[in-house]
Amino acid sequence: DPVEDKQALLDFIEHIDHHSSSLKWSKETSVCRTWIGVECNGDNSRVIGLHLPGMEFHGPIPPNTLSRLSALEFLSLRSNSISGSFPSDFVELENLTSLHLQFNQFSGSLPDFSAWGNLSIVDLSNNGFNGSIPPSVSKSSHLVALNLSNNSLSGDIPDINITSLQQLDLSNNKLTGIIPESLQRFPISVFSGNTNLSSSTIARPPNSQPSRKANRLGEPALLGIIIGACVLLCVLIALLIICCHSRRRNQRRELPENTQKKEISLKKMASGNHDKNNRLVFFEGCNLAFDLEDLLSASAEVLGKGTFGVTYKAALEDSTTVAVKRLKEVATAKREFEQQMVLIGHISHENVSALRAYYYSKDEKLVVHDYYGLGSVSALLHGKRGEGRTLLVLDWETRLKIAIGAARGIAYIHTQANGKLVHGNIKASNIFLNSERYGCISDIGLASVMSPMPPPVMRAAGYRAPEVTDTRKTTQASDVYSFGVFLLELLTGRSPIHATGGEEIVHLVRWVHSVVREEWTAEVFDVELLRYPNIEEEMVEMLQIAMSCVVRVPEQRPKIADVAKMVEEIRRANNGKQLSFESTLETSGSANKIPNVGAETTSSSTVTQ
């Protein structure tokens, strides 16, 4: 047991005013094994999470208690009646990633965020915080969600330029001034209920009426003001038009719209400076007949912008369609890049998306893959229907095939380069369906030629193994963790970081852990799956496999080859329910080493969250 953490928690509970009967923390019992709401790390040496919502805490947080939990990553004290100012000693919680203090009675100003470089989720909504939003919020550069709604915050909104920020709520405060440009990408509703806030530099805040003095000015002065205002307005309008024009021009260079499809070619967007000595390098078995010129002149459509650059769907003259990824910030020299491409280009496996060709010059680095018309599993799971594209229905059998294929693909990748190759970026948007509708892995090994490792965007953050956040280094064990998250995504239909119908935004792994721990429940499964009969047993087996992949300690995770066998076993073990793809499964005598979900988790304590 972590002795010091235990003492800190005992001091906290002794000094905070509370009436809850469910908190029976006793000196005699194990903090990691029996204390409600406490989450420990893998070897039970530190407390890393505290989940105490609705515990009827009153009054201020006793100083120098929780702040001693220096390994704390997750803290939820939401829905209590805690008052007083924000605990200033929380700055000592340097490892904090999620902070949930919503629905309390905190008052006073918001804290300085500089100390929390790892914060990704902050919810301080529905309190009585006042004063302004500190510009130091931007220091939490991994922030994914920030909710400060329903407080009494005033003053201007600082420029919160955090690329990973996906969820923001500043509504129902007393904020004034103009919404900074960095936040104008959010819907206007996130700023609603701030009566003196304006979204543009031209619109005048509703309450800032012109001074009454003007009414008392003489006519000549009034005329002067009107003419001046007109001139100013004209200048502003002219500036606006120029601004819009150049912005639209830039946008068109970077992100061609579908409607411009015919006009756009990769060549037009490229710098145009192609070294004659550089050519598109094809790999064996690639029967695509095109050269760089063809590729660059093909009409292109943006598929999306990822961590490593923008991916285009390029339609060549001969009606071949390929996916071209234009890499930005390649960190390696040409030789090293080529070595990596050759390594990847020679991987040939039905569950690995083949690298067809690559191109390297000073100004341009491209990788070419087959185009998958059905889209990625991410698009199939979370995409909206009715956007001009019919989405494949992901029934349970299809999901099983996706899981089997993806696991086999990763297992194969892990055998390459003397068993040392790491994928490094496993997630649903990098998994496609091959012609047999099995999962197929794309984007292999790019992580190693691109650097520095970019800050996790929301989509990537949820897949990243906990140790990678510290070490910045992906391993085969971290691939297994990411694959486990992907399995959970297939089972739950939820994104790795998602909102739970209102208040809280949670990491999928934590959410599944908490649901499973609280009571064995079918609640985790995607409602879409519930309509298929007799699959619950199989889903539970898949859940157990997923949970074994997402354990905190990398050494305790299974090898992906074993995971692949376990996933294959799911259907085989349930005789009589033969899948159409049964014949393609190799026979394996491996014992099914699935740990018991109830017993196996990142910690062994009970969590209420």
Ligand SMILES: Nc1ncnc2c1ncn2[C@@H]1O[C@H](COP(=O)(O)OP(=O)(O)OP(=O)(O)O)[C@@H](O)[C@H]1O
């Ligand atoms: N070969 C392909 N066929 C069809 N769609 C693709 C292909 N490659 C990528 N895409 C889609 O294009 C979009 C952008 O892909 P990209 O790989 O650039 O980013 P990402 O997968 O979102 O993130 P990352 O760069 O971290 O892999 C994604 O929606 C992806 O699913």
